[in-house]
Amino acid sequence: SGLSSAGAAAISAPQSVIQRTLLSYQRQQEENADRAGVKFLNATGQSARGMYETFKRFTDESLFAARGADPYLQSHPMPVDRVSALEELARSSPYWDKKDDPALQLRHDMMRAKISGFMERQDTVYRRYPLSNTSLPARYARAITTYLHGDLRSAIAQIDGLIQVQPNNPYFYELRGQALLEGGRPAEAIAPLRRAVQLSGNSPLIEMLLGQALVASDNKATTDEAINMLRAAVAREPEAPLGYTQLAMAYGRKGDYAQADLASAQAAYLRGDAKTARELASRAKTRFAIGTPGWVKADDIVSAKPMPGQKNN
Numbered sequence: 001s002g003l004s005s006a007g008a009a010a011i012s013a014p015q016s017v018i019q020r021t022l023l024s025y026q027r028q029q030e031e032n033a034d035r036a037g038v039k040f041l042n043a044t045g046q047s048a049r050g051m052y053e054t055f056k057r058f059t060d061e062s063l064f065a066a067r068g069a070d071p072y073l074q075s076h077p078m079p080v081d082r083v084s085a086l087e088e089l090a091r092s093s094p095y096w097d098k099k100d101d102p103a104l105q106l107r108h109d110m111m112r113a114k115i116s117g118f119m120e121r122q123d124t125v126y127r128r129y130p131l132s133n134t135s136l137p138a139r140y141a142r143a144i145t146t147y148l149h150g151d152l153r154s155a156i157a158q159i160d161g162l163i164q165v166q167p168n169n170p171y172f173y174e175l176r177g178q179a180l181l182e183g184g185r186p187a188e189a190i191a192p193l194r195r196a197v198q199l200s201g202n203s204p205l206i207e208m209l210l211g212q213a214l215v216a217s218d219n220k221a222t223t224d225e226a227i228n229m230l231r232a233a234v235a236r237e238p239e240a241p242l243g244y245t246q247l248a249m250a251y252g253r254k255g256d257y258a259q260a261d262l263a264s265a266q267a268a269y270l271r272g273d274a275k276t277a278r279e280l281a282s283r284a285k286t287r288f289a290i291g292t293p294g295w296v297k298a299d300d301i302v303s304a305k306p307m308p309g310q311k312n313n
Contacts, residue, residue, distance in 0.1 A: 117144025170199035258287030
């Protein structure tokens with residue numbers, strides 16, 4: 001039949017032909033993705049200029065590597081061809097010259113500052129955001145790197161200055177609480193983290209920080225609150241090991257060792273340590289009554305297959 005002939009032809013085709021066909025398909029998919037990106041920006045009334053300029057910068061960096069390459073053996077469109085097509089699409093948009101909304105631009109700049117402050121070396125942060133730059137993103141980045149490098153007093157003063165400018169920004173209160181918590185002052189971290197939770201609409205990751213501060217403050221009066229908050233947080237952010245680690249500590253403080261072992265097992269599993277997770281879950285099973293929800297969860301961990309990359313021995 002025709003289908004069997006086509007199948008036989010495909011099987012007998014040289015590997016190079018099959019490879020070129022597959023790579024051509026992948027290049028077409030990426031070109032379609034570029035078109036979709038411009039389409040979505042047009043639909044929201046935004047300029048694709050930034051998208052084009054970003055791709056062009058990547059292209060300039062990859063041109064040398066692409067010299068002499070066979071365009072039919074590339075998994076991505078050749079840089080110049082791809083950017084030329086994107087430029088044509090972007091310039092044809094009625095929003096090409098439209099400026100980004102200032103509030104949206106500020107959010108973007110603040111996120112870049114946060115990433116820089118947390119991820120880059122302090123000298124790099126100060127080169128990127130020198131003291132002469134008094135913008136909010138620059139002050140944010142410098143406050144982060146200051147607390148990370150141990151100058152808590154200066155960092156708190158800088159963060160308080162940020163809060164004065166934006167008193168309803170949950171992430172400034174989060175930063176204040178995080179700096180105090182990591183600076184060994186967990187009791188003082190509770191109030192700003194409570195405010196951050198409130199302003200963020202109960203962000204589960206901020207709730208986990210607050211739970212950590214409540215546990216670290218070593219106040220038995222707040223143990224139940226920490227447990228309730230951490231349980232709610234991990235229910236909405238179930239793949240964050242921090243929440244389970246803090247939950248285990250809170251249960252341990254309360255003397256509920258079955259739940260402490262179960263939470264520790266869940267944290268170990270999420271960290272990729274299947275062996276430790278199974279050991280802790282097995283111990284938790286001996287502490288729970290058979291058939292109870294805790295016993296069932298522990299049994300699930302004992303019999304779960306390791307996730308890709310997990311330690312299994």
